[in-house]
Amino acid sequence: MSVPNAIEVVDLVVGVDELSAVRGVSFAVPARGRMGLVGESGSGKSMTAMALMGLLPPGWQARGRVLHDGVDLLTLSDKALSSRRGRTISMVFQDPMSSLNPVRRVGDQIADVIHRHMGVTRRAAHAQAIDLMTQMNLPRPEQLARAFPHQISGGQKQRIMIAMALACYPQLIIADEPTTALDVTVQKQVLRLLNAATRERNSALLMITHDLPVIAAMCDTVAVMYAGRIVEHGPVQKVFRTPRHHYTRGLLDSQPTMDNIALDGSSRLHSIPGMVPPLHALPSGCAFHPRCPAATDRCRTSMPEIDATGAACWHPVPVAAPAEAAS
Ligand code: SF4
Numbered sequence: 035m036s037v038p039n040a041i042e043v044v045d046l047v048v049g050v051d052e053l054s055a056v057r058g059v060s061f062a063v064p065a066r067g068r069m070g071l072v073g074e075s076g077s078g079k080s081m082t083a084m085a086l087m088g089l090l091p092p093g094w095q096a097r098g099r100v101l102h103d104g105v106d107l108l109t110l111s112d113k114a115l116s117s118r119r120g121r122t123i124s125m126v127f128q129d130p131m132s133s134l135n136p137v138r139r140v141g142d143q144i145a146d147v148i149h150r151h152m153g154v155t156r157r158a159a160h161a162q163a164i165d166l167m168t169q170m171n172l173p174r175p176e177q178l179a180r181a182f183p184h185q186i187s188g189g190q191k192q193r194i195m196i197a198m199a200l201a202c203y204p205q206l207i208i209a210d211e212p213t214t215a216l217d218v219t220v221q222k223q224v225l226r227l228l229n230a231a232t233r234e235r236n237s238a239l240l241m242i243t244h245d246l247p248v249i250a251a252m253c254d255t256v257a258v259m260y261a262g263r264i265v266e267h268g269p270v271q272k273v274f275r276t277p278r279h280h281y282t283r284g285l286l287d288s289q290p291t292m293d294n295i296a297l298d299g300s301s302r303l304h305s306i307p308g309m310v311p312p313l314h315a316l317p318s319g320c321a322f323h324p325r326c327p328a329a330t331d332r333c334r335t336s337m338p339e340i341d342a343t344g345a346a347c348w349h350p351v352p353v354a355a356p357a358e359a360a361s
Contacts, residue, residue, distance in 0.1 A: 037064040039101070040206040040238030041086065041123070046098035048078070048085045053313040055081040057262035058098075063206065068232075068239045070249030070270065072285070073259035076310040079242045082259070083210050086240075087125050088115040103205060121151040124199040126228070128211040130191035134183040140194045141167070141179020144201060151202045166197040170227060189220035196228055203235050210242045225252065246289055250274055258282045261311055261321035268344040276353045278345035280326045281306070320348065 039062045048056035056078040063069045071079045085096040088107060100107040103122045107115060119125075127133045135143055144163035149156055160179075167175035170193040183191055192212060199207050209228060213221035229252050232239045241253055249256050249270060256273050258266040258281065266279040277283045284306040308325040311317055319336050323329040328349045338346045345351075 037067070039063060040065045040067065041240070042099075042101040043082075043086070044099040044101070046082065046085060046096060046100065048081045048090065048094060048096045050091075050094045055094075055262055055313055056085065056096075059259070059262075059264055060098075061257050061264065061267065063238045063240050065205065066236050066238055067255070068241065068253045070253035070256040071240060071242045071259060072244065072246060072249055072256055074244060074285075074310050076261075076312070077259040078262040079259050080210055083125065083208050083240070083242050086208060087119060087123065088112070089125075117151075120147050120198070120204070121202045122204055123206045123208070124202070124204045126192070126195050126199045126207065126209040126212045128214050130188070130195045130215075131183060133195060134191060136183050139180050139182060140186065140191075141175075144179075144194065144197050147198050147201045162201070163197070166201060167194070169231065170194070170197045171223075172197075187220075188216050189224060192216060192220075192224050193227065196224070196231060200231050200235055200237070204237055206238045206240065207232055208240045208242065211244070213248075214243075228252075246274065246285060258285070261316055262313075263321070263346065264340065265322065265347070266345040267340060273344065276351075278343040278350035278353075279322075279347045280328055280351060281322045282345070283351050284325075320346070 042062040044060050046056055046059045047054055059082055061069065071082065073079050084090050086100055086107065090096060096108055098108065134140065141160065141163050144166060145156065145159040148154060148162050149159035152159070164175050164179055167179060172178050172190060172193055178186065178190070212228060213224050216224060225248060239252070241249060243249060253270050255268065256270045257264045258273070258279065260281045266273055266277065266282045273282060274286060277286055284304070287304040288306060306325055311321060317324055318334060320326070320333045320338055323333040326333065330349065332348050338348050340346045343350045
């Protein structure tokens, strides 16, 4: 029996005026599944998330289909979308300050979500908010609930955001770089919490990040985005062990490991030459061709689609023979 999808995105295009930040993206996250969306800044991953949530900046528009809970979210009115946000689909943002109300106590903000979507009294919503804060390992939750956002730490704010996102047991949580603004020591705790809490609630997770180890630790599948398109997609183990797209290969080679960081300074850490192209100057053919070591004339003139290799590439990275891979 096939597992229903928490969300299915079909040929999503997101743009403003003549420019497109997302150019025909398709993927599905199964119910209770965990997918990573990875890429550099400017790859279109955050715009994809904003389109799914119906939170695009003024002037931006989305086309395609976003199927969730039996409806196409792109066809819903703002009011209908707003009634779903926080209930069946919710989001944890990179910067909690941008989504927390600075003049409302944090406990009340969690209770507001519960009261609005779960149809319980204010008193019951407040009790559930305290309970959630306890589950988020927040210290002295009754006392902390009375604090305003500026009175608590960055890690605590992000835990409050996760509590708000999880409050109504949504089918899908989208986490957009949820720990980038936090200290390294706090990042792991928050990720562990997000991982455990989404599993406990059977929520699917769409994790958006540039951090490959986070994807490896938390996700089943990964889609790699470049210049507004998914260029490689598949199970995390397969994509990270045997990447077929040269951009994925470059991203993996750019990750610091004990092997490629030498204490004597002779680092073997690679970087991908050049930059992600701006929207107004996307290269023809495969948009990665100006940075790709394997580019040919075909790459410069014709855009590849994802094929059986899982990658959109005319000349996929060869898969090393087992003996070669082990050496
Ligand atoms: S299609 Fe060509 S330019 Fe693009 S990644 Fe593959 S080899 Fe490189």
